[in-house]
Amino acid sequence: MAPNRRVTNAYNAMRILGISDDEVMPVLKRLLKVYGNSWELIEEDNYQTLIHAYFESMEYQQEKGKGKAPISNHDGERARLKLQMISVVDNEILSKTSKKKIIKPSQASKEDMKLANSSQPLQTRLSEVEIISSLSCMDARDSKKLCHENAASARDCGDSFDGSSRSHIQKIHMSSNRYEKELIILKAKKPKLHLEPVSSHLKGPCDDSNVNHRFKFISALYQNGPNPNHANLSNMVQQAIVHPEYNSAGPCDDSNTNRHFKSISSLYQNGPNLNHANLTNMVQQAVVHPEHNSRGPCDDSNVNCRFKSISTLYQYGPNLNHANLTKIAQKAIVHAENSSIQILSDITKGSEKVAISLLDETGSEELPKFNYIPNNIIYQNANVNISLARVADEDCCSDCSGNCLSLTFPCACSQETGGEFAYTREGLVKEKFLEACIATKIKPQPYHFVYCQECPIYKGSEHMPEECKGHLVRKFIKECWRKCGCDMQCGNRVVQRGLRCKLQVFLTQEGKGWGIRTLEDLPKGCFVCEYVGEILTNAELYERVLHKSSKDRHTYPVTLDADWGSERVLKDDEALCLDATYNGNIARFINHRCFDANLIDIPVEVEIPDRHYYHIALFTNRKVKAYKELTWDYGIDFDDQEHPIKAFQCCCGSTFCRDKKKKGLLHNLLLYLCYAMSEFDLSSLFNVTHA
Numbered sequence: 001m002a003p004n005r006r007v008t009n010a011y012n013a014m015r016i017l018g019i020s021d022d023e024v025m026p027v028l029k030r031l032l033k034v035y036g037n038s039w040e041l042i043e044e045d046n047y048q049t050l051i052h053a054y055f056e057s058m059e060y061q062q063e064k065g066k067g068k069a070p071i072s073n074h075d076g077e078r079a080r081l082k083l084q085m086i087s088v089v090d091n092e093i094l095s096k097t098s099k100k101k102i103i104k105p106s107q108a109s110k111e112d113m114k115l116a117n118s119s120q121p122l123q124t125r126l127s128e129v130e131i132i133s134s135l136s137c138m139d140a141r142d143s144k145k146l147c148h149e150n151a152a153s154a155r156d157c158g159d160s161f162d163g164s165s166r167s168h169i170q171k172i173h174m175s176s177n178r179y180e181k182e183l184i185i186l187k188a189k190k191p192k193l194h195l196e197p198v199s200s201h202l203k204g205p206c207d208d209s210n211v212n213h214r215f216k217f218i219s220a221l222y223q224n225g226p227n228p229n230h231a232n233l234s235n236m237v238q239q240a241i242v243h244p245e246y247n248s249a250g251p252c253d254d255s256n257t258n259r260h261f262k263s264i265s266s267l268y269q270n271g272p273n274l275n276h277a278n279l280t281n282m283v284q285q286a287v288v289h290p291e292h293n294s295r296g297p298c299d300d301s302n303v304n305c306r307f308k309s310i311s312t313l314y315q316y317g318p319n320l321n322h323a324n325l326t327k328i329a330q331k332a333i334v335h336a337e338n339s340s341i342q343i344l345s346d347i348t349k350g351s352e353k354v355a356i357s358l359l360d361e362t363g364s365e366e367l368p369k370f371n372y373i374p375n376n377i378i379y380q381n382a383n384v385n386i387s388l389a390r391v392a393d394e395d396c397c398s399d400c401s402g403n404c405l406s407l408t409f410p411c412a413c414s415q416e417t418g419g420e421f422a423y424t425r426e427g428l429v430k431e432k433f434l435e436a437c438i439a440t441k442i443k444p445q446p447y448h449f450v451y452c453q454e455c456p457i458y459k460g461s462e463h464m465p466e467e468c469k470g471h472l473v474r475k476f477i478k479e480c481w482r483k484c485g486c487d488m489q490c491g492n493r494v495v496q497r498g499l500r501c502k503l504q505v506f507l508t509q510e511g512k513g514w515g516i517r518t519l520e521d522l523p524k525g526c527f528v529c530e531y532v533g534e535i536l537t538n539a540e541l542y543e544r545v546l547h548k549s550s551k552d553r554h555t556y557p558v559t560l561d562a563d564w565g566s567e568r569v570l571k572d573d574e575a576l577c578l579d580a581t582y583n584g585n586i587a588r589f590i591n592h593r594c595f596d597a598n599l600i601d602i603p604v605e606v607e608i609p610d611r612h613y614y615h616i617a618l619f620t621n622r623k624v625k626a627y628k629e630l631t632w633d634y635g636i637d638f639d640d641q642e643h644p645i646k647a648f649q650c651c652c653g654s655t656f657c658r659d660k661k662k663k664g665l666l667h668n669l670l671l672y673l674c675y676a677m678s679e680f681d682l683s684s685l686f687n688v689t690h691a
């Protein structure tokens with residue numbers, strides 16, 4: 001069944017904020033229930049209601065988890081702070097024509113504060129929404145013009161205000177459920193928060209002056225002196241303002257649009273020490289996500305789509321703890337005008353369950369040119385024959401149902417991993433299995449290698465070595481697949497369910513080009529992504545490398561040689577590799593690090609039992625903190641002069657870097673000692689150093 005267009009649009013809107021479809025679904029269902037299936041209310045204002053409801057549900061879950069009473073006096077205070085913040089946001093939107101004017105919460109009317117400080121219960125204070133809305137109009141217009149409460153005069157207060165707020169308020173019925181009350185409050189506020197000027201006021205031709213005018217917004221970062229108390233922090237967060245910069249010069253074509261989206265973003269995490277400097281940083285680094293989706297001609301609908309950007313400012317009330325602030329900072333959208341920073345909100349073009357942003361803090365790098373594909377694709381000659389008929393009954397679990405991990409006796413699909421599933425119920429690779437994979441990779445024993453008679457790597461190469469240099473025999477994970485009776489949520493289907501982690505492409509400082517970092521803490525054994533690219537035969541790869549343009553930064557290809565040892569001679573169309581240079585997924589940005597990388601590649605069998613073709617899945621090999629670059633050891637032998645793919649000069653920065661060409665004697669000596677001391681356990685060393 002084709003997915004409901006409205007659901008898809010709602011998911012797309014939330015992905016821009018890095019919120020996955022799975023997280024959105026329950027909130028969306030609940031909203032539809034509360035609003036009697038009225039999509040219009042949910043879709044208005046770039047899904048502001050949905051965005052707020054999502055955060056509300058998160059917070060509610062948190063509080064529920066802490067065993068908090070559902071209704072407390074704090075709720076009143078929280079609502080006050082929210083209302084106060086909404087008024088600030090409104091001011092920003094309303095005052096968008098006077099760029100320099102930034103209204104601080106401290107400038108908010110005394111009436112506003114008085115009302116907000118009211119200890120009245122939440123239910124009886126809905127009228128405050130209207131009053132505060134009017135007050136914010138006054139602020140926004142330098143108090144020169146009084147905005148009346150009626151709908152007609154409200155229209156005078158600017159594009160973002162319409163009379164509908166009143167009718168929304170009047171329609172409200174009181175619910176005894178705290179969560180529904182929150183939704184109602186948000187709904188009442190919603191008409192004041194909308195971002196219509198960004199996306200829906202685009203009418204008429206797309207000329208520059210017009211677009212400039214439409215997209216000009218202000219931004220302000222704010223600093224409250226050395227006292228990190230609650231009020232100051234609230235202010236700081238409240239002042240972290242949204243906005244997609246639109247700074248158009250020249251015609252509105254695609255290359256130009258790239259430049260138009262220069263804006264800053266940076267997610268920043270300061271660990272558990274909540275001091276003033278950290279918080280200031282967090283807020284200052286809070287992120288922007290103008291969506292950039294430039295394809296096709298620059299007509300209005302297209303521009304709408306390009307400029308759809310969401311913003312959400314959020315206030316967690318009096319419970320201002322580190323976790324809350326991090327969330328606020330992560331979701332807030334800041335923008336420094338004239339910044340040369342570039343950001344794309346989703347390089348996956350909506351093809352993954354989570355959006356992946358790209359950030360270039362220098363604004364100097366050309367955006368990568370490649371086609372994002374979420375799954376491997378055959379280039380031409382590779383012999384990959386995926387068919388159900390090739391999966392024997394003993395290679396699948398057709399009698400299973402639900403989740404294979406909950407079986408008392410593991411099913412047939414666990415045979416490959418010794419009768420035990422490789423994954424835990426939490427979806428992580430089991431410690432024992434992971435350690436064995438790490439050991440084979442970083443400290444292989446002679447018996448871990450196999451040697452082919454006629455090595456496909458060097459076949460056709462100018463410098464044919466006398467003998468094969470060996471291939472590592474790797475441990476495979478086998479996942480359940482289509483012929484299995486279990487469902488898609490089965491715990492033995494991790495890699496095939498795709499990306500889940502919040503990742504970001506960024507420009508590295510060490511000359512490695514683009515890299516990937518995680519935006520959240522990752523546990524050990526966590527699936528990060530699959531290495532996806534074109535499936536090529538080795539012969540096709542060499543042909544391609546021979547003719548590649550010197551300008552192209554070639555991604556280093558991955559050889560699918562994990563099982564080459566099982567057959568003495570491989571046919572040409574069975575000796576395969578993955579090349580993600582022109583077509584690939586997020587993994588094409590993961591840089592190499594010698595030995596102590598934080599990811600490990602594990603071969604995963606999904607569709608077919610033969611091992612010429614398999615998936616390369618990247619898992620964390622230890623805990624990884626948010627904002628760390630993710631790296632993996634490509635397994636390059638930097639000394640191999642005969643290899644047809646020339647290795648790059650390694651800048652990984654690891655103490656154990658194997659690229660000795662540019663390293664000093666001392667470094668080489670250290671490396672030699674590491675190898676030489678047979679009792680020396682490299683894995684324990686890097687665990688200590690980098691955990």
Ligand SMILES: C[S@@+](CC[C@H](N)C(=O)[O-])C[C@H]1O[C@@H](n2cnc3c(N)ncnc32)[C@H](O)[C@@H]1O
Pocket residue numbers: 368511512513514515553554555556587588589590591592593648649650651652
């Ligand atoms: C899979 S891509 C990684 C993404 C790449 N940095 C980019 O900007 O597109 C592999 C390429 O990145 C560069 N690279 C990766 N790791 C590196 C390292 N440790 N030192 C220097 N260059 C590296 C090399 O050019 C390599 O061919």
